[in-house]
Amino acid sequence: MSVFHNQIRQIFFLILVTALAILLFQQLYVFFPGFLGALTLYILGRHWYKFLTLRKSWNKSLTALLFMTAFMICIVTPIYFSAQLLFSKIQKFIQDPAQINHALEAVSAQIKDWTGKDILSKSTISDLQKKATGLIPMVLNSSATLLGNLIMILFLSFFMFVNGVEIEKIIPRYIPLRKENIDLLSHETTMMVKANALGIPLVSIIQGACAVIGYWIFGVKDFVLLGFVTGLFSFFPIVGTAVIWLPVVIFLFSSGENGQAIGLAIYSLVITGNVDYLARITFLKKIGDVHPVTTILGLIVGLKLFGFWGFIFGPLLISYFMLLIKIYISEFGQAKHS
Template sequence: MMNKDKQISSVAIKQVSLLAIILILTGLICFNLSLFIPSVLGAITIYVVCRKYNFYLQEEKKWKPWLSSLVLMLASLIILILPVYFIADLLIQKLGNAQAYMEKFNVFLEKIHTYIYSKTDFDILSKENMDKLKSNVGQFSTKAVSGTFNTLTVIMSMYFILYFMLERPRFFERIIASSAPLKRANVALIGEKMRKLIIANAIGIPVVAMGQGLVALVGYFIFGAPSPVLLFALTAAASMIPVVGAAIVYVPICIFMIAEGNTGQGIGLAAYCIVIVGLTDNLLRFTLLKKLEDIHPLNTVFGIIMGMNLFGFMGLIFGPILISLTLLLIQVYRNEFSEESTPDLKLPDSDDETDNKIDIIV
């Protein structure tokens, strides 16, 4: 006869059944609305960045909720979205004419290949490798053009969701906090940590990319690089890629300039990029990003790889956030269910401060 202490209680069975139903329904919703996941993530990101300004306008300045929401949405569009969209649109315009672009790109590759082979006898770009590279670049340019409509759809959906978040922020945050099946201290821990991560990724990464792109643009003009504005956009986008970064753009350009006979300008641009652009990257990363939130480099590397596969270009921001959130939830699980329940992040001491922290959305 089974011991009663070892029998599963009816309450536990009900809990597990209800949890299974919730997970299945959540999975169905996410699967069928996967197109809008980047819109939701983008809306949450902008909400966190604008949160304190929204409360200031609504609660201290007594602005109408709809007016405060529209003003902050317009400000975020001008400051955050348009610079990124400008770079993406510039790339699409330049790469949009696939045939003309591929002709120039083929000449560019042939120049680099011929120069390297003549100097080193090393066939770095064999015919097979060059065909693969040309094919991949052609596919990328086609995807860039076809992705324009999807990007506009994501942005429109994102602002539609964001409006309802900003209009009634206390109500929105109360729903999020009350829905989390966690202790209040752990809700506060997640809220505070995610606020820092989102601001670091939403502000830090684009600022580093734009800063590095602008500094490189000066060098492209000084040393007479071809299509400096296009190279600026490519450098800004490439600076977000882990490990190689902007070097994936300026190294081939320097070799191409030397191969065309502009040896002094090519070497000068290489020195400028290695020293000045590299110094700008390190300076911004070790000051701005560390001040916002000290994110481990491996989080960024794996987050960007995963984010690009899931969300495309927007995954550069959302990927590292999701990796950091996963690690944070592991820490919260330990705090929630183990005897050692002291979070690593310092939490508020008073009840009033804790209530305020719980308002922070994840």
């Protein structure tokens, strides 16, 4: 058989494989975050899993189940109770919208007093309430998807742990790179996943705790709930925690509590808004030194592509892009000059 006919067969086969891969990805995309979550869990736990099963001779399946239980206790349980706290408060606002209307009108009056513009008019506030009510079915639907992905995480990560040694031996055979570049890719993946899976939530917890203290010091009601929401918004780039504490400061001004408002504004700007930078230059460097620009751009891309898991794999995509350029130069640049 001629070389030309062999190349035609190869191209046809690659097109067939690529088309099938695209079809499968389109149908299973809704569960793709579950796969990413399982991969994250495996990368975070593989060292201890190998230590327990290979060195201590623990049963592989039982040890994997132990890791699944620890994941449920450490991750899922706090998220569940936090969601319950948040939704119970939202339900109260829906049943009695007068208190939220009063707060929005007070903030609107204060902004109008400062700027001369009625940014939050009564019609705007009414539209916001309708949109917020319309989000409830969307949230319920996303909750069902989140539950499905949670089951997928537990299912896939179990098999990743049990068959991890064999999988790690097979994967390098299908990567068309030199061994040193495969090792570099593996190291970068591990470092970035650890840095984002541990570092970003840790920063969120620290900022949320600082916000709780600030709200409590300056006499803000529901300071625990507001601190929790402030911590959640620290995930989002650029705007971050200011989305929560700035309206609280304006509301305090509108209520005539100027001293508390000024104090909270200074506290939020100096401490809550900057504690993440202090965390990054101290203990987060030990987990993985991720540049802030990589984190910001990665979050913008990742949250849109992968949803919740985007805060881990978004920055990883940006790092992969830079790493693949480096590997390309290493693989083909040297060969061109040789």
